[in-house]
Amino acid sequence: MSFDVLAVRKEFPILTRTVNGKPLVYLDNAATTHKPQCVIDALVDYYSTCNSNVHRGAHKLADEATRRFEGARDIIAQFINAPSRNSVIWTSGTTESINIVANGLSQLLQTGDEVVVTSMEHHANLVTWQQACAKNGAKLKIVPVNDLGELDVVEYTKLVSPKTKLVAFPHVSNALGTVNPIVELTQIAKEVDALVLIDGAQGIAHGDVDVQEIGCDFYVFSGHKVYAPMGVGILWGKEPVLAEWPVWQTGGEMISTVSFTDATWNTLPFRLEAGTPNVGDAIAFGEAIRWFSSFDLASLQKHEKALIDYATKRAKEFEGLTIIGDASNKVGVLSFVLDAGHPADVGFLLDKQGIAIRTGDHCAQPLMNRFSVPGTARASFAIYNTLDEIDVFFDALCKVKAMLA
Structure with a gap:
């Protein structure tokens, strides 16, 4: 065709x-892709016909907004072959998604632990891990690139050790366009039981992302890189990992029970989605993926x-x-x-x-x-x-x- x-x-x-x-x-x-008319229409239609907060409203508009919002989650879960819709978390974009993971990791790291990243990272996938390591005396290790802009996989293999708690690398370099061997890199990390986060901001727009095949623990990306609006993104994580991950923000929606002395957290996906979500852009994100998937x-x-x-x-x-x-x-x-x-x-x-x-x-x-x-x-x-x-x-x-x- x-x-x-x-x-x-x-x-x-x-x-x-x-x-x-x-x-x-x-x-x-x-930097950002433009938006097809169907995505623009989906955003305008939400605000024109069913603008309402989701999940908690007891009226028709809230029901329609919730159905569209959660329907977009289903579309994205299918697009990346997520085994469960509950592990697809709405965020403001790749940067927030990485920060959610890094914030949790900073609570889990101990002195002597190591995190491995690459020298081709966007600052969002570098500075976050610097800060996470700095809180506990953990060590950040850097994988070099060769003159062609390719990761040195041999050196990566040497850097990953039983001390490694997490490795993070881009699916595609935003500065060079290099496509990294993400399945191979993930497999190497899994040999020492390290967590794996993939920055998919540049990879998602080229299709064929299968998180189950990749085997990573986290895959993160933004809507605006794949023909959707700015200000909305995805943190996908393995459900058993996300179910126990330290919460990023507290507030409405992510709460199960509250007293004046304590609180308990909601189930996935809501435990990591505090406050009113970006409903209109999420719906338009779903439409962008539906449109993109039609090719x-x-x-x-x-x-x-x-x-x-x-x-x-x-x-x-x-x-x-x-x-x-x-x-x-x-x-x-x-x-x-x-x-x-x-x-x-x-x-x-x-x-x-x-x-x-x-x-x-x-x-x-x-x-x-x-x-x-x-x-x-x-x-x-x-x-x-x-x-x-x-x-x-x-x-x-x-x-x-x-x-x-």
Whole structure:
């Protein structure tokens, strides 16, 4: 089955606009993806027809809102092949999801324990573990990457030991696009009974996430990386682990019983969902996953591979351009530097031509230091991007190079 990218583009209203008098070429999808009309409609419809708090209301609107809200949880549970809907926890995004786990771990760690992360982490999957370890005198160990931007699995195997209580790593590097061997990494950690958390913020949008097959204990991701609104995300965890995990916040919904001297916690998923949830965005998140799941995954992934392969080819032919992160297995992220100028200048001049990319350290300062660059220019692709847009991008980059020379 072929993937009709032009038909897909028609579902995204924002792609028809212009920027600085030029047709928008949006290549900042690793930062956030745009939303198809059906997702926008789902959000508007909730606020227009059944806006209400969920679970506790004794009226029709509350019942409708609860049904849609919990229905979205079911959609997401099925999408990642979660064995139980009760282990799908609503959060504000990947960062909060990681913090929930790190907060609990900080209460469990002891002096001499170890946590293993990688040198390609987003700050959200690094600083949280730094803080968790600092509270108890535990040690944080770092897995290096090679010159291609790939994890050193041999060194990872050496770092994981019986002292390791948790390992955390990205499914996909946000700064480089490297796809990590998450099943292999999980299996190595499980040989010493370590917990495994996978930052799936960049991996979820490429489909084929099966938490049971992976074998991890936690898989976390954000809605806005996969065509859903900002401000909503998922913490998935193995149900026996989450059922005993220290609570993150206290308040309404997560309570079972309360007295003036004590309280007990609700069952999953509610024990980790304190307060009024982000109902409208959660419903729209479910619609985004329903929409995304309607595509033939093989043809979608073929289209995405064609984009990064073509962009990489053009980049390697571009004089004065150096790719940062050229792993053999990567998704649609082209991170690069130009000899002619600073990444910030490259991004500014591309924007003048209607092209949106990201520049800077991508919340991965240690990784930039590893490659001895202050930051990179990053073009990142989604399913609605085209080969023609890549040509427009490189034509514009030629003008940028000339202006910076």
